[in-house]
Amino acid sequence: MKKSKSAYSEPGKFGKSENHIIVVWVDNEAGVLARVVGLFSGRGYNIESLTVAEVDKKKHISRITIVTSGTPEVIEQIKLQLKKLIPVHKVADFKRNDPKILFKELALFKVVSSKKNREKAIKVCKKYNSIIIDKSKNSFVIQVTALRRDIDKLIETLGSLGLVSTSRTGAVAMTRGSEIFK
Amino acid sequence: MRKLFSGAEIVFKVLEHHKVEHIFGYPGGAVLPIYDELKNHKTIKHILARHEQGAGHAAEGYARSSGKPGVMLVTSGPGATNAVTALTDAYLDSVPIVCISGQVPTHLIGTDAFQEADTTGITRPCTKHNWLVKDVKDLARVIDLAFEVATTGRPGPVLVDIPKDIQFKKTEFVLKNKKKVNGKANGKVSISEIDKVISLMKKSSKPIFYTGGGVINSGPEASKLLRELVSLTGFPITSTLQGLGAYPGDDPLFLGMLGMHGTYEANNAMHDCDLMINIGARFDDRITGKVDEFSPKSKKIHVDIDPSSIGKNIKADLAIVSDVESFLKFLNKRFKEKNKDFLNSNKSNISKWWKDIDKWRQKKSLNFKNSKEVIKPQYAVQRLYELSKDKDTYITTEVGQHQMWAAQHYKFNKPNRWMTSGGLGTMGYGLPAAVGVQVANPGKLVIDIAGEASVLMTMQEMSTAVQYKLPIKIFILNNQYMGMVRQWQELLHEKNYSESYTAALPNFVKLAEAYGCVGIQAKKPDELDDKINEMINVDKPVIFDCLVDPMENCFPMIPSGKPHNQMLLGPQDEEEISDEGKTLV
Numbered sequence: 001m002k003k004s005k006s007a008y009s010e011p012g013k014f015g016k017s018e019n020h021i022i023v024v025w026v027d028n029e030a031g032v033l034a035r036v037v038g039l040f041s042g043r044g045y046n047i048e049s050l051t052v053a054e055v056d057k058k059k060h061i062s063r064i065t066i067v068t069s070g071t072p073e074v075i076e077q078i079k080l081q082l083k084k085l086i087p088v089h090k091v092a093d094f095k096r097n098d099p100k101i102l103f104k105e106l107a108l109f110k111v112v113s114s115k116k117n118r119e120k121a122i123k124v125c126k127k128y129n130s131i132i133i134d135k136s137k138n139s140f141v142i143q144v145t146a147l148r149r150d151i152d153k154l155i156e157t158l159g160s161l162g163l164v165s166t167s168r169t170g171a172v173a174m175t176r177g178s179e180i181f182k
Numbered sequence: 183m184r185k186l187f188s189g190a191e192i193v194f195k196v197l198e199h200h201k202v203e204h205i206f207g208y209p210g211g212a213v214l215p216i217y218d219e220l221k222n223h224k225t226i227k228h229i230l231a232r233h234e235q236g237a238g239h240a241a242e243g244y245a246r247s248s249g250k251p252g253v254m255l256v257t258s259g260p261g262a263t264n265a266v267t268a269l270t271d272a273y274l275d276s277v278p279i280v281c282i283s284g285q286v287p288t289h290l291i292g293t294d295a296f297q298e299a300d301t302t303g304i305t306r307p308c309t310k311h312n313w314l315v316k317d318v319k320d321l322a323r324v325i326d327l328a329f330e331v332a333t334t335g336r337p338g339p340v341l342v343d344i345p346k347d348i349q350f351k352k353t354e355f356v357l358k359n360k361k362k363v364n365g366k367a368n369g370k371v372s373i374s375e376i377d378k379v380i381s382l383m384k385k386s387s388k389p390i391f392y393t394g395g396g397v398i399n400s401g402p403e404a405s406k407l408l409r410e411l412v413s414l415t416g417f418p419i420t421s422t423l424q425g426l427g428a429y430p431g432d433d434p435l436f437l438g439m440l441g442m443h444g445t446y447e448a449n450n451a452m453h454d455c456d457l458m459i460n461i462g463a464r465f466d467d468r469i470t471g472k473v474d475e476f477s478p479k480s481k482k483i484h485v486d487i488d489p490s491s492i493g494k495n496i497k498a499d500l501a502i503v504s505d506v507e508s509f510l511k512f513l514n515k516r517f518k519e520k521n522k523d524f525l526n527s528n529k530s531n532i533s534k535w536w537k538d539i540d541k542w543r544q545k546k547s548l549n550f551k552n553s554k555e556v557i558k559p560q561y562a563v564q565r566l567y568e569l570s571k572d573k574d575t576y577i578t579t580e581v582g583q584h585q586m587w588a589a590q591h592y593k594f595n596k597p598n599r600w601m602t603s604g605g606l607g608t609m610g611y612g613l614p615a616a617v618g619v620q621v622a623n624p625g626k627l628v629i630d631i632a633g634e635a636s637v638l639m640t641m642q643e644m645s646t647a648v649q650y651k652l653p654i655k656i657f658i659l660n661n662q663y664m665g666m667v668r669q670w671q672e673l674l675h676e677k678n679y680s681e682s683y684t685a686a687l688p689n690f691v692k693l694a695e696a697y698g699c700v701g702i703q704a705k706k707p708d709e710l711d712d713k714i715n716e717m718i719n720v721d722k723p724v725i726f727d728c729l730v731d732p733m734e735n736c737f738p739m740i741p742s743g744k745p746h747n748q749m750l751l752g753p754q755d756e757e758e759i760s761d762e763g764k765t766l767v
Contacts, residue, residue: 007670009467010743012474030314035306042307073493080490086311086331 015071019096027087028062049170092181112139113162121161186352190219196325206237210257213284215349232642236614238268243618251278259297270308272339274605278332279339287347310338318351336488386457395424396462400506405597407510420448431593441469443586446547453746465495475745547738559730563591580612580636583665588631610639620652634660644697647723661732690727699723
């Protein structure tokens with residue numbers, strides 16, 4: 001018998017990891033974000049991006065959107081653990097490729113380069129609802145809203161066109177149609 | 183104008199509202215206004231611990247033996263950080279604790295003031311919820327809510343941090359009807375779920391009940407219903423460490439504890455069963471071993487009040503979110519309606535299964551080689567059991583070999599009689615827990631089955647026991663080693679006993695005398711009974727130094743990473759047992 005030197009069992013088989021977007025409605029109170037984030041770090045779950053803001057001023061409800069990845073079992077645990085937190089009202093979970101869900105992320109790019117490269121840069125951004133929100137002699141700041149993977153691609157493309165600074169919000173999500181998540 | 187109350191007064195008014203009779207604590211600068219107010223509330227008795235960890239474990243022992251929440255009161259900074267181990271312990275073992283901590287005045291928060299710590303930050307991962315109260319108007323509502331969160335759903339610890347200025351500030355006292363806590367607690371069982379359970383039970387030829395601390399936490403009625411269910415079905419039953427006492431330990435249908443140091447019959451039955459009915463247990467890694475090979479042929483029903491416990495470690499075929507008592511009440515009623523005389527009509531269906539179990543039982547996996555020269559620790563626990571079983575005895579333990587021997591050899595017949603640190607495995611738990619148990623159960627026999635290493639971690643609480651005349655018995659199985667560490671080192675680290683031997687132990691008899699209690703030492707097996715009787719009969723706290731065989735190991739055991747049917751039964755079959763175990767299955 002091969003001896004293990006640990007008082008713990010060895011890891012079993014891991015399932016396939018999936019990308020999910022978890023939306024959490026919480027009371028906007030002191031420490032609530034720390035509770036959510038602490039749960040993720042304490043239990044070893046991933047956070048790819050996290051967006052939070054109050055969405056209901058009267059009831060003080062904030063909406064947190066978290067992009068995460070994990071096996072189906074881990075995703076299930078994330079939801080169940082989140083629901084146990086006292087300030088959490090509801091938790092929604094969407095697969096990244098769910099066609100019924102809209103995902104958007106906003107990014108700001110600052111590009112400093114030659115006129116030719118700046119024009120090229122503006123052109124590649126055009127597809128993504130781009131707006132130039134600041135301009136100077138040799139630079140501009142452009143705002144795009146797109147899917148995460150498109151923004152990833154844009155960053156790559158703009159890299160050779162004088163991209164000097166990137167700021168992105170992380171994904172937000174909403175269901176299509178007249179339905180809302182209850 | 184309505185009467186105004188200070189924050190400190192409000193604390194006590196809410197405690198009185200919740201009928202709190204005892205609080206365990208330790209004063210300090212940031213909590214003095216609350217301590218000042220203590221004198222005006224005669225129905226609440228404060229037990230002064232000697233360390234906040236001790237106060238916390240005492241509150242745990244109090245809660246687990248009484249079914250009521252334990253309340254602790256500590257100061258800011260070190261007071262709160264000392265409480266963290268006890269809070270974490272309560273969190274992992276689902277014990278309802280309300281911890282009230284003092285905090286530096288609000289205007290000093292964040293300035294690294296004297297005895298300031300980010301208490302809510304530190305305790306966030308080890309409580310169900312915590313609050314920093316920055317407005318005295320919120321205080322009554324928050325403490326009231328704290329009791330609700332601690333005691334409903336899956337119980338657990340909560341903490342309310344109260345800055346010193348808030349304790350002085352005055353406001354009106356109103357306890358409003360509170361809003362429901364976001365629906366965390368309740369799962370309602372449907373009749374179709376119950377019928378599914380019954381149909382699985384009827385189809386099974388190798389069923390087993392696997393029950394845990396959830397049965398105890400659900401209240402004494404749940405244990406009664408469990409006994410009824412088992413007697414209706416004739417199915418075998420095994421229990422986790424935390425569930426001991428929910429079902430009588432000396433009943434023939436009880437297979438003993440399961441898991442890493444569980445019995446051979448319990449673990450093999452878990453491995454081979456075709457239906458596992460988990461009631462209030464959480465598939466902890468000490469139970470499952472390697473999850474891929476855990477009970478491969480069984481359908482699994484999992485009843486738990488905490489939805490996140492279901493499917494966390496082991497996938498359930500039928501998941502039921504419910505409190506144990508309401509589940510069992512429903513199931514038993516429906517079961518009796520639908521099945522007349524199931525016990526007899528189903529007997530032949532599971533007779534082969536019982537034959538298998540009897541075969542495993544014949545292995546007598548808890549046996550050990552007794553000695554006339556030296557006290558074997560298992561023998562000491564057996565004698566302690568025989569000599570104390572006729573009294574309504576409460577047992578606490580520390581953590582290690584002695585804990586497992588206590589679980590194996592002390593038979594519990596009632597719930598709330600067994601207090602042990604299972605989830606966190608906190609050495610030093612048992613002595614202060616015994617203090618709390620004795621406070622909740624005056625006149626009862628309370629014994630801490632201890633190891634000499636563990637008990638030294640919280641030995642100072644003997645002073646608490648003496649102060650409040652709590653006649654707790656500290657029964658130390660003294661092998662001079664951190665026994666479980668030594669056992670692992672022997673079996674897995676080539677007998678390199680790195681730092682597991684305690685070279686300079688105190689003289690426990692003299693230590694007892696120094697504390698003002700009674701010290702007894704036993705060295706030989708033939709003097710054990712007399713000395714145990716002496717311990718039981720003295721109406722004072724006792725430290726009993728029982729010198730046991732230092733090299734004894736705790737068997738049976740499932741070596742790490744092995745499935746349940748590959749247990750080590752004893753030192754002789756350390757290598758061969760896996761094959762032998764296989765042929766038996």
